[in-house]
Amino acid sequence: MAELPELRSDRLPERPPESRQLFDRAHTYGVAHDLERMRTGLAPPPRTPRIRTRSRHRRGGPVAAARRWFASGDRRPVDVWHRIRCRTGHHDVRGGQQMQLGSRFVLVERRCVWCDAEAPL
Numbered sequence: 001m002a003e004l005p006e007l008r009s010d011r012l013p014e015r016p017p018e019s020r021q022l023f024d025r026a027h028t029y030g031v032a033h034d035l036e037r038m039r040t041g042l043a044p045p046p047r048t049p050r051i052r053t054r055s056r057h058r059r060g061g062p063v064a065a066a067r068r069w070f071a072s073g074d075r076r077p078v079d080v081w082h083r084i085r086c087r088t089g090h091h092d093v094r095g096g097q098q099m100q101l102g103s104r105f106v107l108v109e110r111r112c113v114w115c116d117a118e119a120p121l
């Protein structure tokens, strides 16, 4: 009678010991880390102070109001220039060609790009 084969479990090596963490305590982060420190009697480290990225003198004031008024509309010199050009009838007419939008071809209307006036025939 042949011998029974050797059982596989006998040949397996011993289970390695659990990997230990540094200083034999579980690692914690954030608030849990602060709590662990407080349990051991240490105060949590001081937080980084908030850094203000905008100066508090920036908002408010007549200069800021003027800048806001200037920036919130078409009051730049170039806008004045185009307005004068359109008032005198020199429209910047573009369009009239086909354009592909996705799978469709559409016709772009011939209009003034600044005042949206229709092109003269």
Ligand SMILES: [Zn+2]
Pocket: 085, 086, 090, 091, 092, 112, 113, 114, 115, 116, 117
């Ligand atoms: Zn125009």
